[in-house]
Amino acid sequence: MNKELFVKNIKNICLAKGIKPTVACRESGAGTNLINQLENRGSIPSVEKVQFLAQYLGVTTSELLGEEGPHEEGPAQPYLVMRYNxxxxxxxxxxxxxxxxxxxxxxxxxxxxxxx
Structure with missing residues (x-):
């Protein structure tokens, strides 16, 4: 697992969706300190935490891990609705x-x- 790419993907997806990464990690059930643990402690997240976060962000685990590119063409509809609101x-x-x-x-x- 490329932890740097994983963290970068979390941050980029959260930015595109207008969500703070710490909020996404907490609300998904992956843990508020997930990014800190990856960046500073070298921890490897469990499969379950990656799945929780991917589901919360509306992407596949492969997209989140950087194994494949995003499937969407353009901004996601929930993002557009959030920006409109x-x-x-x-x-x-x-x-x-x-x-x-x-x-x-x-x-x-x-x-x-x-x-x-």
Whole structure:
């Protein structure tokens, strides 16, 4: 197990999801001190702790361990929802207006592509 890659993946996935790594470790049941133990004590986590953390973060254990790349293309939906919910109501309205504009533009583009 590449512990440095494992810790890096935990931190990157948490950053992308807007979760603090210590919170993810605690709430998943992997243990609040997991990252500290990996970085400073050279501990190797149990399979169970890796599974708990992967499940909590919504990734496979292989992705978390760095054995394979992420399967998603673009940000995960829960992340987008979390970011949307963090906006003020006025900003949410602006975002929805812009989103509807983008959808309309894509629809126009698709219609003109199908006419050719």
């Amino acid at each position: 963090s906006l003020s109501p006025a900003s949410q309205d602006k975002l929805m207006t812009f989103l509807e504009y983008l959808v309309a533009e894509e629809s126009k583009k698709n219609m003109s592509d199908s006419d050719t």
